[in-house]
Every structure is written in structure tokens, then in C-alpha cells.
Amino acid sequence: MVEVTFLCPDGTAVQGRGAEDTTLMELAKSLGIAGIVAECGGACACATCQVVCDEHWFAVVGPPNENETEMLEMAASTSLTSRLSCQIRLAPELHGLVVSVPEEQG
Ligand code: FES
Structure with a gap:
């Protein structure tokens, strides 16, 4: 299981564990998590599931691919x-x- 912490706009930190x-x-x-709308259900077609990484974690997670970059441009x-x-x-x-x-999306 992979442990993740979500820092929410209301100042709370929510921890969870997800399967690999x-x-x-x-x-x-x-x-x-209130701010994650995920209208399209994970098809990379809505940009309402955005999260922001700090620089350290962004380097680990890696940059978005071309399709995801296009969606982020619409966010x-x-x-x-x-x-x-x-x-x-x-x-x-x-x-x-x-x-x-993020505070608001979707
Ligand atoms: S859930 Fe729609 S882009 Fe991620």
C-alpha cells in the first residue's frame, strides 16, 4: 500500500493508503477529498482532479504527458x-x- 497525504484547502491534512x-x-x-471532483471518472478529459505537488514530489511523480498537459491548460x-x-x-x-x-475546480 502507498501512503499519501492530501493537504486540503481548509487547512486539514488527510492521510490515506492506496493499493499499488x-x-x-x-x-x-x-x-x-472535497476538492477532487473527477467528473470524467479518470479519462483525462475533465481536469477536475488536479493536485499540486511540491518540487521534490513533482520530480518523483514526473511531468504530465502531452494529453494531460492539454487538459491542464483548460483548468x-x-x-x-x-x-x-x-x-x-x-x-x-x-x-x-x-x-x-486546489481551492476550486470543476
Ligand atoms: S478525472 Fe477527469 S481528468 Fe482526471
């Missing part, structure tokens, strides 16, 4: 280290991952 090879979005939804507000959580597969190297959830 499931997505960060699925974990967020199972934890009821309300993004940062250079934004990713769509449905495109992040949980893997051992992500154990301890910390991501911030």
Missing part, C-alpha cells in the same frame, strides 16, 4: 507542478507522497 497500480484520484475519491488555475490525479498511478516510489488540493 490504482490511481491517486481513486484514493482521493475513496477518502472523500481554472494551475501551477508549474500541477498534475491530474487520475493520471498518477500509485507505486512504491510514491510512498509518503504529499499533494495539495
Whole structure:
């Protein structure tokens, strides 16, 4: 299991554990993280599942591919280290991952 911490806009930190090879979005939804809407269900077609990594974790998670980059360009507000959580597969190297959830999306 991969442990992840979501830093929510209300200042709370929510920790959860997800199975390897499931997505960060699925974990967020199972934890009821309010800011993760995930309208398209993980098809990389809505950009409402955005999370923001710090620089350390962005280097581990890696940059978005071309398709994801296009979706992020349509999101309300993004940062250079934004990713769509449905495109992040949980893997051992992500154990301890910390991501911030934007205030509003979707
Ligand atoms: S859930 Fe729609 S882009 Fe991630």
C-alpha cells in the first residue's frame, strides 16, 4: 500500500493508503477529498482532479504527458507542478507522497 497525504484547502491534512497500480484520484475519491471532483471518472478529459505537488514530489511523480498537459491548460488555475490525479498511478516510489488540493475546480 502507498501512503499519501492530501493537504486540503481548509487547512486539514488527510492521510490515506492506496493499493499499488490504482490511481491517486481513486484514493482521493475513496477518502472523500472535497476538492477532487473527477467528473470524467479518470479519462483525462475533465481536469477536475488536479493536485499540486511540491518540487521534490513533482520530480518523483514526473511531468504530465502531452494529453494531460492539454487538459491542464483548460483548468481554472494551475501551477508549474500541477498534475491530474487520475493520471498518477500509485507505486512504491510514491510512498509518503504529499499533494495539495486546489481551492476550486470543476
Ligand atoms: S478525472 Fe477527469 S481528468 Fe482526471
